[in-house]
Amino acid sequence: MGRFKRAVTKRKGVFNPEDNTRVKHTRVGVWDLYEEINPDLQHIPGSTWIEKTLEAYACLPYLLRMVRDILSIRSCLVLIGAYGVAEVLSSLIPAASLWYSGQLINILQSAIETRQVDADKLFRICAGRVGCSITRRLLNHALAEIKGPLSRRLKAQYSLHIFRARARLDLPTYEDPLVQRQLDEASSTSGSIAYDSVMMAGQIVATLLQVVTQVSVVAQVLGGQRDGLLLAILCFATSMSDWVGRWNILGSEQVWAATTKDKEYIRMVGMKHVVNNVEHRKEFIAGNLSEFMSKEFEEVSERVGPDNAMDFNDVRRISRSRKHFNFWSLLHDPLRELPQIVFTLRAIQHPASMPVSLASLNLLQQSTSQFSFMVWRFFDQTSSITEQLATVRKLYEVANIPNRIEDGTVPFPEDAQKIQHGIALEFRNVSFRYPGSEQYALQNISFKLSAGQLCVIVGANGSGKSTILKLVSRLYDPDDGQILLDGHDIRTLKLFDLRQAISVLFQDYTHFPLSIRDNIALGDPSNFRNDEHVEAAARLGGASDFIEKLPEKYDTYLDRPVRDYFSGIPEGTKTLFGRNIDYSAVRSAGGMGARAGGLTLSGGQMQRLAVSRTFMRSVVSEDTKVGLLLFDEPSASLDPTAEHDLFARLRELRGNKTMVFSSHRFGNLTRHADLILYMNDSVIVEAGTHDELMKRQGEYARIWMLQAQAFL
Structure with a gap:
């Protein structure tokens, strides 16, 4: 609640709310608003306008790029052309109507003078x-x-544009909260930025065309009448005063921030989250909190007060509306009365011309009413050209976010056939801290693994086992030291080649919101549509038995990404369209629809699917380019029998490939390991084979015996 909401800006420097020489502090309800009052060019006359102009100019290349991208869509060319023609024709209609109205006034004037009417x-x-x-x-x-x-x-x-922009980012970059915010801001409006820009351009052209044509027609119609131009000027002045008072073609990009320290308001909002969010419902019900929380919320709301219990956006909108009183708004009402005054004076001086004057006044009022509506619509839809240009710039800048992991230049492997016999792996004095952490996840780690060997890393959770696997696949780069594959520093290798040569299963694996078939097939995109390979990988991963028992088998979705929609149905209805109904989605979606029930699998079954995905690329394909297998706690959710079967398959199927396996459980896999690394507190405590470590009677031997006694 106390976090600042940043305005979009490209201004360099520091915004410090505590600097009262550059920042204005305003108390708005329970909110503290801080606004920059001292831009860099403050002492230069007209500097604000110059700065906004320069910002708009800097955005023009992005606008031109958007124009090229839109015009490159063939299906859009015809639509944009048709839209332009229709918009231009539509903008001419009000002027045409005015012209016909002027002709009616001429007929009225002729009838008064000649007592005759031209019927045709x-x-x-x-x-x-x-x-x-x-x-x-x-x-x-x-x-x-x-x-x-x-x-x-x-x-x-532009959904494709955002998809590509997100897909290209590496892990450290993607995890950066600032990058996430930039992506979210661009994604939330990506579908409408281009459309809004086209609409804005059309509205600007249409508005200018309407203004020119309407003013021209009114001047032509009333130019020959007594005081006609004066009446026209006075009528249009009212609308022009509104326009000038609100005109902000180069909208402000003022830097501002807001926060609240009001404990009662923060507590009130927190209580709303407790009641609204489904993840809290279990503890809420079990704790019998309904009556207590309702009473507490009522008391807190009374202390906060209805005028203060508002989100900052609502408070700021109200505050802005109060600032609209200005010189032009002061003139608005007097200007609106002047045409009536002039018409009355004219009627007194020239009674015979009263019908014509009345018709002229009606024409002007009709014209200015249409004109005012057009102006209001223009401001409502366009708001600020600078803001729109900045939005276009933001949309394209997400595609240029630099990755933290730099790509190498050396192809890998040098010999495609050699990789079938494994890859040598070496760590040389490697140390690493996760971004934002002051503690080392790995500290001065060194070990060497020859091609085709099996390495098992054991130790407690948090000892650094998983981090070693993440560094090997270059999800992160070490702070110090080197990691070598076949003697090459992995920083020099092409990232695509490096990751193509590695198959990895992480402890915190995820399943994609796709079908089971797609989840497994994504282990090897080159064989994505090879159903035989998918089914073979499922058998090797131990998942085929339970998959075959599912109603939709490999086409089953673990978590269907598209929900079903339906109206109120009887409470006894448990399934719909062959799927279980999840009514929590109805509550969270405000009754719009329920989520299509996802499949519920055990932790072991889910892990077997993850292992199957790993096998898809590492052992199923005959022309595999994988030489290094990385498994991070692959048996954590398996029962002892399934764990034994998995280890047996791993030993059998890895062939000559190099494998690194991490676990906090000392299974029979360690007996077959060429190298065991026992880790604790981010360092390697012991290293050697199983027999060597057991003879040392160190920490490895002690923990191995503790785990073995559980089965005696």
Whole structure:
């Protein structure tokens, strides 16, 4: 609750809320608002406008890139062309209607002077007015029909752009909270930025065209009448005062931050989260907290007060609305009354012309009403050109976020056939701390493993076992020391080649929200559509037996990413469309629909699927390029029988490949290891074979005996 919400800005320097010489502090309810009041160019006259102009100019290359990208979508070219034509024609309709209205005034003036009416001309003008109305309706329908497909195509294009931008990021970069925020901001609006930009451009052109054509027609219609131009100026001045008072074509990018230290408000919001979030429901019900929390929330709400119990965005919106009073708003009401005053004076001086004056005034009021609506719509849809340009820039900058793990240049392996016999692995004085941590996860680690050997890393949780595997696959780079594969520093190897030569199963494995078939097949994208390989990998991973018993077998989704929608159904309904119903999704989604029930598997079954995915690339494919197998606690969720079977398969299927295996349980795999590393507190305490370590009677032997006694 106390975190700052940053405004989007490219301004260099430091924003310090405690610096009262550069930052203005305002108390708004329970919120403390800090606004920058001292930009870098503050002493230069017009510096704010210059700075905004420079910011807008810096965004132009991104706008041009967006134009090129949009025009490269063939299906969008026709839609944009049709939209442009329809928008231009639609912007001309108000001027055409004004012209016909002016002709009606001329007929009225002629009738007053000659006592005669040209019926044919009157009919044509009336028909023209009706034609304008019909044409406006048709153009509005055409624009609505065009905008839908255009929006969908642009959304699909930029969804691909965001997908690629996210997919290219390495782990340290992706885990950075600032990068996550940048990605979230771009992703939340990616589907609408391009569409909004096209709409903004169309609205700007349409607005300018409407202004020019309407003013021209009004000037032509009323130019020959007594005081006609004066009435036109006064009527349009009202709308222009609104426009000038709100015109902010280069919107402010002021730096600001807000926080609240009000303990009662923070507690009130926290209590809302406890009640609203499903993850707290179990403890909430078990703790009998319903009545107590309701009473506490009522008391806290009373102490906070209704005027303060608001999110900052609501408070800021109210605060901004109070600041709209200015010089132009002060002139607005007097300007609106002036046309009536002028009309009254004119009628007193020239009573005979009163009908014409009344018609002219009605025409002007109608014109200015349309004009005002157009201006309000323009501001509502465009808001700020600078803000929109900054949004476009933000969308494209996510594709240029630099990765922390630099790619190497050396191809690997040098001999594709040699990799079948394993890869030599060596750590030389490697130390590493995770980003943001002051404690070492690994400290001065050194060991050497020859090609084709089996290494088992054992030790307690948190000792550094998993970190070794993450460094080998270059999810992170060490702070000190070297890691060598076949004598090459892994920093020099091409990342794609390095990871292609390694098959890894992490302890904190995940399953993708895809089918079981796809989950396994993603272990080897080159054989993604090879069903025989998928089924073979499932057999080797010990997952085929329970997969075959599932109703949809390999097409089963563990967690279906698309939910079902339905109206209220009888409480006794437990399944729908062949799936269990998860009513928690109904509550969390506000009753819009329930989540399509996901499959519930045991931890052991889930782990077998993960092992199957690893086997997909490491042992199933005949032309595999994998020479190093990394397994991080692959038996943690398996029962003893399944663990024994897994270890037996690992020894049998790895062939001549090098394998590094980590575990906190000392199973029979350690008996066959060429090298055992016993780790504790981020360092290697003991190293050797099983027999060697047992003879030493050290920590490894002590813990091995403790675990062995459990089965005696």
